[in-house]
Amino acid sequence: METTLVLLKPDTVQRGLIGQIISRFENKWLKIVWLKMISLSEDIVNEHYDFLMDKPFFPKIKSYMTSSPVVALVLAWTDVVKTVRNLTWATNPSDALPGSIRWDFALTIDANIIHASDSRETAAIEVKRFFKEDEITSYEKISDKIVG
Numbered sequence: 001m002e003t004t005l006v007l008l009k010p011d012t013v014q015r016g017l018i019g020q021i022i023s024r025f026e027n028k029w030l031k032i033v034w035l036k037m038i039s040l041s042e043d044i045v046n047e048h049y050d051f052l053m054d055k056p057f058f059p060k061i062k063s064y065m066t067s068s069p070v071v072a073l074v075l076a077w078t079d080v081v082k083t084v085r086n087l088t089w090a091t092n093p094s095d096a097l098p099g100s101i102r103w104d105f106a107l108t109i110d111a112n113i114i115h116a117s118d119s120r121e122t123a124a125i126e127v128k129r130f131f132k133e134d135e136i137t138s139y140e141k142i143s144d145k146i147v148g
């Protein structure tokens with residue numbers, strides 16, 4: 001089954017939205033395989049958003065992402081990378097589709113609630129960045145029989 005990495009960003013934690021966002025995944029039948037709350041170091045933010053390091057808004061991203069813990073999840077399902085990006089939608093919440101997570105909850109392009117991997121290749125790297133192999137939980141969910 002394909003996997004993807006999600007981070008529920010500091011504003012999700014501070015605004016008490018963790019449960020509502022996770023419900024979106026559960027309602028869509030996505031399987032939660034790993035989940036933890038962590039405080040991000042500056043080093044991991046530098047690595048995670050290294051492609052934005054030269055942007056003028058990078059310092060703002062860094063202070064935002066380290067301002068409070070985040071919730072990291074690995075979700076599994078067929079086509080899960082695309083599915084979660086569609087649930088999340090555009091970086092700027094004003095471009096997001098009504099009903100998507102960013103449309104419904106995000107305040108600004110900076111405080112946009114959630115990170116979701118943008119390709120299978122990125123997802124494989126990002127899962128390893130946030131979760132060690134020995135953190136893997138293995139369980140059977142009833143929906144596994146449908147996906148195979």
Ligand code: ATP
Pocket residue numbers: 049052057061090091092109110111112114115116117118
């Ligand atoms: P994420 O990687 O967090 O899921 P994304 O894939 O939609 O978001 P990216 O292009 O990867 O968007 O940008 C990473 C983060 O950098 C965005 O979530 C946003 O907070 C910030 N960012 C991107 N572009 C801008 C911008 N033009 N102005 C301010 N912040 C931006």
Ligand code: MG
Pocket residue numbers: 116118
């Ligand atoms: Mg991105």
